[in-house]
Amino acid sequence: MRRWFRYPLMTLGIFLMWLLLTQSFSPGQILLGIAVALIASAGMSTLRASSPRVRNWSKLAQLAAFVAVDVIRSNVAVAKIALSPSRDRHSAFIRLQLELREPHALTLLALILTATPGTAWVQYSRLDGALLIHVFDLVDEETWIHLIKARYERLLLEAFEP
């Protein structure tokens, strides 16, 4: 029985997804949605996936806000560069050392960095936490490292790790 309720967050998410997909809030669909969400999370539990333990939801909200702003900003920036005829731009790889170890948090970080135009997650080593990213328009390496470590990694550390 445990396995049906092992991932409450995921179950809730799937339930919402179901309602969005069916675009209906009829009692029948709600019941069906609950059933599907339970089945889906049971499916997940057969994978024995580890469950993320979020300590601090506010930090995550804060992170989301940062990311939203950064996404918009970097979209504009990259679009400009893409459309401008000048080639005056310096792209480079940056190495940095992460303290973050929680896989889910690392994944979030990877997704944020990669989904945001301008930065890309390239290589990470669990052994020493060394991360290699590629930056599209590098003005100052330190600024970037600081941005990632202070804005993203710190929040993620606070959100996920005790």
Added chain:
Amino acid sequence: MVTREGILWLALVLPFFGSLGASFLPVKARNSAAMLAGLIALAALALIVSLYPAVADGAVVKSRVEWLPSLGLNLLLRLDGMSWLFALMILGIGLLVVLYARYYMSPNDPVPRFFSFLLAFMGSMLGLVVSGNLVQLAFFWELTSLFSFLLIGYWHHNESARSSARMALIVTAAGGLCLLLGILLIGKIVGSYDLDIVLAAAEGIKTSRYYVPALILILLGAFTKSAQFPFHFWLPHAMAAPTPVSAYLHSATMVKAGIFVLIRFWPVLAGTELWYLIVGTVGLITFVIGAWAAVFQQDLKSLLAYSTISHLGIITLLLGLGTPLGLVAAVFHTVNHATFKASLFMAAGIIDHETGTRDLRRLSGLFRYMPYTGTLAMVAAAAMAGVPLLNGFLSKEMFLAEALEFRDGSLLDTLLPFVATAALALSVLYSLRFIHQAFFGAPATDLPKQPHEAPFWMRLPIEVLVLICLVVGVVPAYTIGPVLDAAVRAVLHENTPYYSLATWHGFTRPLLLSLLALAGGTVAYLLLRTKLNSAGGAPVIRYFKGRRMFETVLASVIGASRRLEEMVGTRRLQSQLRILVAIAAFAALLPFIPAGYAIGSERITPVQPGFAAIWVVGALCAIGSAWQAKYHRLAALILMAGAGLVCCLSFVWLSAPDLALTQLLVETVTTVLLLLGLRWMPKREPQQWRRGRAPRSVLFRRGTDLALAIAAGAGMALLSFAMMTFPIGHTISRYLVEHAYAEAGGRNVVNVILVDFRAFDTFGEITVLAIVGLTVYALLRRFRPARESVRTPEQQRIQNAFDDSRSERDRGDTLTDYLLVPRVVMEWLFPAFVAFSLYLLIRGHDLPGGGFAAGITMAIALVLQYMAAGTRSVEERLRVKPLSWMGAGLLLTLFTGLGATLFDSPFLTTWFRYADVPLIGKVPLASALLFDLGVFLLVIGATALVLIAIAHQSIRTPLRRRDMELISRSEGEV
């Protein structure tokens, strides 16, 4: 009271039952087999003899059994005087041969088989002569070919027996097929295969435009069987058979079948210029060649064989003359030849048996060891030579009389008496040589065996036959007379001529020629006897080596076939596909050649920019894929995926969301599938042509292929464009759309078609998927990777080596780091996939989706797990049992469909109701959903099975040490 018809039937089936019985006897049951065969032959003979009164006065015994009436083929037994005479020979000589064979065959031989074949052959011959239906005659004709093949090849451990048997079969069976065709033509002319009706239609046949082909085909049949020139060559080689077989086949039966057919068709085919020309000439040539060749033979049986050919030539010649008297003489000589030739073969067999050799040069002075046999052989040989007071003399006289008769003054007519006399002299010569060489002179000293007189029971058959020769020769009118008369009358009826069967007709021209021949033959023997012994073969004729020619012809036919097969056929897939495409394109084009290409009147939809753009992309991708597929497989694969995506987008655009959905999902799985396969493919390097560019032949081939591709593409484009410009006329879709919701309870008409209107198609389609899953599974169980693919891919080796080289890293760390993020994301996505696939499954009936799309979605979710976590890791956690899923899915659809039969409705009848559930309201309940659930299960199972089965190859461990070594060696090479 047994009727005559009953007796006839009994006589016919007895040999076959006997044959069957003999075949079940134990291998060593020599006496019982012989006894059985003898009794059968005797009984059948008695039955036939008992029918003599019925046919003696020209009456006919007929019996008819419906067999295949719609094609005019009935079993029709018909016994008249002529058939009776032949039946008598077949059974009488057959009985004697059985007796002879009992003592001739070695105790070690598995004789039951021999007697079984012999009886079957006897039955077939009997069937042939009593056939009242021409097709039935051809039927038994081929049976005689078959059983003679088995008899000639009886000593099949012997190479010459095998090849001779095969030659005889091929020649005579081919003739038989010609005969059948000729008979069918006769049937077309007359409208019946009933012999009586055919015989009554003589005039119609001779004037028909099919007379010539029919005549030639029938003659081909008769000539091959009766060993007429140029088909005579098989007969001497058939001497590889045991002597009883030769005695039977080459005296009274096999070779006489052709004669019998000539006689049977004589009334309807003979009498024309063409008949005379062909049959007469062939007979004459055969007669002369046979006699000439017989003179130079050193083997007793070969001598007899060629003499048989010669005598058959006489009979054919007589029939070819087309006169009633010629026919009488032919029939008479047939009987006479049967008797003396059978006895001579048996005598030769005794000599062979007793001395261990049949070589005339080694034989000498046997008379003192075997006086009885010697005497009998002498009498028989004299009959063969045509010595007066023996039966051979009488028919020879008749022959010469016919030869002297003036007909048309043609070359054949003029030469005939001289040639005949000369050839008869030759027959005197070889008869004399046979006797003198074997029985007289100094006793031979170097014989393989010490000769003795043959046992009584072995001599008895010869004695009987020689007695017949003698009695017939002395008092023909009282012995053979009535029988011959009945036979001849059965053919000629009112045209039967006057003829006299007397020993003495006075000093006539025929007698003169006869004596001339006797004298000439004797003198020639005296002059040539020593020279003949050193002859290596018949002069002139020796260069006509029938067998070698046959084999050369056969070999060259086969050789030519092999060359031709390579020319008109191909084993190359490319050529086959080229032809296939070209032919299909041509077939599609064909109706347009007369009609021209036209388009319809429907208004064209205006182009939308997005649609045009995606098709520019699609075309680029497709062409790029075709361009890159040889050396950049991955690029081609990516390009193909691009083309596939364009198809999906088009489907969305063109109001086919279900198609887009399904194609997208399938597209993804296909990409993964092909990538899984690429791992096992060899590396490709661009081909280096010697002069830096492809040779002209290659360029030509590519040019043709390009033209073909463009033609096919243009064809498809033109066809589809034309169709899209025609307004829709009648279509069953209208009904489907109208009834989808009202009667099947679904709003998505496509899905309703799939799970209801045409659920049977879907049912079949998932079966295909299941079968393919099974096949893949079965094939990959025995998968044997290529040498260079056995080891792990280069990338992994390098990455592992890197991990190994760093002390802080463990092997596999690179991979773990690489998949860290994807693995987590895919775990997150897994429940979303599950939910989405359930969503597709449930809503499919109303909106795009359905069991198939849902199943593929689940399979993709599964494969993503495999990709991110690896096979072992996933299978430790998930119970992946694709075969069971497939079975369950199939059973679920099947039972859903069968559910309807409980309510007396046909398979797959759907059931649909709204149920009122408290709180929730109306809930649609449809059996179609259950059906779709089955589809869903099966699709997951089959897709997963295919993907996983390929993926599993990477983690299997080779069974044998050799393979292990192979792998470790190749690992070490890096």
Added chain:
Amino acid sequence: MEVVLALGIGVLTASGVWLILRPRTFQLVLGLSLLSYAVNLFIYAMGRLRVDAPPIVGADGTVDPAALTDPLPQALVLTAIVISFAMTALLLVVILASRGLTGTDHVDGDDE
């Protein structure tokens, strides 16, 4: 739109035919896949081309067959997609087996 679709079908067919006439197994698979795309579109086209008329009956069950595209070819294409997917899978595995047993990826199992 008809012209674009017809041209698209034509280009896919031509590319597919060119590929199936090539000597390497992988070319064959790709060629047959491209051909099956072409044929799927072709089957679809036989129901005539309609934009924005998906064969889905309104929620109230009202039906106007003339307003919807022909659903039957779509159902046929769905069946064809499934079958051609199955056949691609099978062909691929046969090709792998052939590659393993003959050592070459030539369609005839021997190099020249």
Added chain:
Amino acid sequence: MSTLLLTWAFLLAQGLLGIALLCAAYRVVAGPRAQDRVLGLDSLYVTGMLMLLVLGMQSGRTIYFEAAFVIALTGFAGTVALAKFLMRGEVIE
């Protein structure tokens, strides 16, 4: 007025996305490396999905949503497999 505006807006968007598709296709065709092609393919998928969104708005129907959703959810599976193949020479280990 608004219909006209939207008609042109959607057609323009179609055109722009069509050019974007062509650009992505150029990458797929031209390479030069396999990773470029994969990148182009991924771009094709995303742009195609956006095209479907525009099409959906244009028709006012929601049934185009599923197709777009399928691309969003499963479109990456193919490119992920390709990427892994490049890295490891094998899709499933």
Added chain:
Amino acid sequence: MIATPDLPLWAAIVVAVLTISGAIVTLAGAIGLVRFDTFYDRLHPPTLGSSGGTILLVLASIVCFSVLRTRISVHEILIALFVTLTTPVTFILLARASLYRDRIEGSPDAPSIDGED
């Protein structure tokens, strides 16, 4: 021909602007994909489509259908969500694979393995 939906003007303007700007952002990304010289540079522009382009078009769709059907229509959010979840996975795997391939070939574009260059 597709029947364009009939929206109030304000909504039409909003939808039109969102749609066209989404398309422009996506196109900008695609142009970048063509223009830039190294693979690692080309890695970035496509994210314009999967982030900005997707968000703008999803918003356009939400507005369009919410107005059209006079009720909130937010299921398009799912598209944005899953695109954001899935496309980075490809990029991450691809970038690392490219790094490996470049290193094997000794390409100057790729940094060394441990950073001691």
Added chain:
Amino acid sequence: MMNGWASHLIVAPVLLPLLASATMLLLNERQHRTKNAIAMVTVLALLAVAISLIVETIDLGFSGGSTTRVYLVGDWTAPFGIVLVADWLSTLMLLLTSILGVAALIYSHARWDRAGPRFQTLLLLQLMGLNGAFLTGDLFNLFVFFEILLAASYGLLLHGSGAQRVKAGLHYVAINVATSLLFLIGVALIYGVAGTLNMADLATIIPGTSGAELTLLQSGFAVLGIAFLIKAGMWPVGFWLPRTYAAAVPPSAALFAILSKVGVYALLRVYLLLFGGDWGWTGNFGEEWLLYGGIATIIYGTVGILAARTLSRVAGYCVIISSGTLLGAIGAGEGAVIGGVLFYLVSSTLGISAFYLLLELVERRGSEASVRAVVEPVFEDEYTGARSLAGEDEVGVVIPASIAILGGGFVFCALLLAGLPPLSGFIAKFALIQGLLDLRDGIAPAIWVLVAMLIVSGMATLIATTRAGIDLIWTPSERQPPPLRLAEAFPVGLLLLVCLGLMVFAGPVMLYMDRAGSSIQDRQGYITSVLGAERASKEERGPRER
């Protein structure tokens, strides 16, 4: 319409094998015995069903009623849903299929079902595909069943693996996938013009077509026809056939004997229903192509059979000759020949099937063993649960006179295939030639050529089989003849016995064939039966909103 279980008999030939195979999928490989039993019971049940259907046909046919029984799958009336049609021809083909199924299954028990996994399942699914193809009255459903039988044939062909088999399999799969695409193109074009897929409905609609649409329709039929001809193995699109069949394990090859006949069947069915008869525009559409193609095919088969170096190739070219004969006769005929064509079809299928079963036994003495050998396992997990071939060879009844039995069987097969007495081959050839000669007043040159080729091909068959047979059976061999098992001898005997039966009861059999021949040309009767079939439930179905 529906009256009890008997009415579902028509669909049983499709469902029974599927039920059995689905059940067998749930069993693991150690439950060999259970699976054997299920498969055996299923093929026997199929035989029983086929017999009862054919008995029903005969009963109905000779009592003057319509024999065309229609089963509305899903209870949708004819042009809208899919129909199964049991009539003279289809029940005949069902019976033939089930006889081959029984023979192949029994034979496989001797050893071949253990040469790889899931043989019986594939065999049953092959039967399902064949039965469905013979029963369906819907053009696209025919495609689906073609795919089922093809898919199963791929499995059966590849059963046992090995380079030879896989190489042949690659060609076979590739060509058939391409052919299936042609099938789809043809069906699509037909649907595009006629708006229907039901064959009876098509027969009513086609006469009303004209102009450019007619041209498109004809184009569709031409492409469809090519697809059928490829399956039938016509020259020059049938080169794949001999090699493919030669590579298969004997029980598979024996079943394949009927595969090429499916193409002929489809051609006969579609061609006569839609183009036969006396209406102007289609009267001669494609007819002469069929005749010339048939002749060319016989010539190719004749050349091939003479050139063949192994018995299995000989058998393969026998299939080609048989196909050519059928195609030529259909192309030449105006219907009078169809009875003979069907007789020949049945007889040659049985003969070829028996020959394939036999030749392995015969060749086991010879040197060709490697071709039929089975690939040895490569991987450790190969035999989890499965049993190996090795070490089981000595089980089974050893018949001392094995060579004699083989020889006898071989002779019978050779005669059957060459069209010589005493088995049914003679009657078949006779009926064909007589039909051809009787067609018109005169005999057209092409008919002469066809008839001549029938004779010549028979001769070539005889030459080829005797050469091989003598070499393999009569030539003394150092080696001890391997034991002949009852499971191997029995199916061959069974098939030859059926041929003997065809010969002995040629009259009634030919009566049946003639009726079948005239029934497939009775378009109106077919149309009336199919389109007039009524649903089981008269009441309106669908969502009751209570």
